[in-house]
Amino acid sequence: MPEKPRDRAYPVQLVQPDGRRVLDPEYAALVADIGTAELRELYADLVIARRIDSEGTALQRQGELGLWAPLSGQEAAQIGSARALRRDDYVFCSYREAGVAWCRGVDPADLTRLWRGVAHHCWDPDAVGMTNPAIVVGAQGLHATGYAYAAHLDGAELATVAYFGDGATSQGDIAEALGFAASWAAPVVFFCQNNHWAISAPVRVQSAVPLARRAYGYGMPGIRVDGNDVLAVLAVTRQALARARSGGGPSFIEALTYRMGPHTTADDPTRYRVPAEADEWRGRDPIDRVRRLLARESGWDATFEREVGERADAVAHRLRRATVEMADPAPETLFDHVYATPHAELERQRAAFAAYLADEQGAATGVRA
Ligand SMILES: Cc1ncc(C[n+]2csc(CCOP(=O)(O)OP(=O)(O)O)c2C)c(N)n1
Numbered sequence: 001m002p003e004k005p006r007d008r009a010y011p012v013q014l015v016q017p018d019g020r021r022v023l024d025p026e027y028a029a030l031v032a033d034i035g036t037a038e039l040r041e042l043y044a045d046l047v048i049a050r051r052i053d054s055e056g057t058a059l060q061r062q063g064e065l066g067l068w069a070p071l072s073g074q075e076a077a078q079i080g081s082a083r084a085l086r087r088d089d090y091v092f093c094s095y096r097e098a099g100v101a102w103c104r105g106v107d108p109a110d111l112t113r114l115w116r117g118v119a120h121h122c123w124d125p126d127a128v129g130m131t132n133p134a135i136v137v138g139a140q141g142l143h144a145t146g147y148a149y150a151a152h153l154d155g156a157e158l159a160t161v162a163y164f165g166d167g168a169t170s171q172g173d174i175a176e177a178l179g180f181a182a183s184w185a186a187p188v189v190f191f192c193q194n195n196h197w198a199i200s201a202p203v204r205v206q207s208a209v210p211l212a213r214r215a216y217g218y219g220m221p222g223i224r225v226d227g228n229d230v231l232a233v234l235a236v237t238r239q240a241l242a243r244a245r246s247g248g249g250p251s252f253i254e255a256l257t258y259r260m261g262p263h264t265t266a267d268d269p270t271r272y273r274v275p276a277e278a279d280e281w282r283g284r285d286p287i288d289r290v291r292r293l294l295a296r297e298s299g300w301d302a303t304f305e306r307e308v309g310e311r312a313d314a315v316a317h318r319l320r321r322a323t324v325e326m327a328d329p330a331p332e333t334l335f336d337h338v339y340a341t342p343h344a345e346l347e348r349q350r351a352a353f354a355a356y357l358a359d360e361q362g363a364a365t366g367v368r369a
């Protein structure tokens with residue numbers, strides 16, 4: 001059995017919202033190498049993640065994307081966990097992890113292809129060790145577990161991370177992944193971003209106990225962390241990854257955070273939540289927190305702030321330009337890459353679709369085939 005995690009009354013936190021450090025020798029030791037220079041880089045990552053997000057949202061509002069799933073508010077959960085990873089680790093994500101993608105080295109020009117509807121994918125997963133956005137809630141937990149277990153059999157010292165939300169914990173796929181991973185000691189970290197909402201369903205209807213506590217029932221440690229504290233998230237993720245890579249099996253991390261924006265650009269959160277909730281979380285903003293910490297520890301100046309802003313703008317510019325210049329694919333290519341090998345039914349559907357398109361064109365031009 002895994003060690004029963006110490007039942008902490010509060011989530012792990014290393015920096016308070018006002019930028020003061022929290023005395024926690026156990027977890028501070030895990031990020032002892034993060035000095036001012038490294039903290040500045042984490043700050044830049046947080047700002048860039050938010051900038052990617054605001055650009056994605058703007059592009060959707062301007063009609064350039066069909067959909068965008070905003071991450072605003074969740075930057076520290078994504079950056080802190082992703083910066084704990086090694087190159088050969090593998091990320092299995094949901095649809096909201098553009099900040100993780102940034103850390104994995106996904107070209108900003110590749111981030112929107114799927115959301116623009118011009119391809120079935122955004123980037124080459126093996127080039128960056130991260131899967132493409134997955135819409136089927138929770139499915140990636142199984143993929144992360146299978147990959148991790150296979151790597152374990154191969155003797156590879158790597159770990160996988162499954163990113164999913166609070167709502168996904170109610171999915172059978174996540175339950176199956178947790179059970180299998182624990183029983184077979186698969187080196188996977190289950191990283192749950194508890195942003196308190198699953199579209200319009202509040203987290204309280206997903207579980208009667210803190211989500212992390214459920215991990216123990218599956219046979220793995222579960223830990224709650226302040227998901228808006230990038231250093232705390234880095235610390236707990238490093239701990240879980242080290243455990244996974246050294247044969248200690250899976251862990252469950254519940255990062256407490258908040259989705260500041262809508263579920264997706266197709267959602268209107270004013271219909272199901274009160275503004276006071278977001279106001280409260282604004283006071284725990286993950287970027288303000290690191291800015292205050294840097295200011296307290298003489299790591300902040302106007303030049304640095306300007307440079308980070310310029311870096312973020314350059315990323316956003318690349319993302320925007322690539323998006324608006326993406327060519328529309330030929331409609332028949334919709335059928336490509338759906339199956340590994342062609343088959344007769346697929347060909348029949350492709351031919352029927354081609355005939356339909358020809359008919360549509362004929363109707364538009366007045367020339368019927
Ligand atoms: C299997 C499945 N069921 C339902 C949906 C519709 N759906 C999309 S996102 C979502 C809520 C997920 O909430 P959560 O896991 O908390 O993640 P968050 O969106 O908050 O990041 C639902 C129900 C889906 N995409 N897949």
Ligand SMILES: [Mg+2]
Binds near residue numbers: 193196
């Ligand atoms: Mg959620």
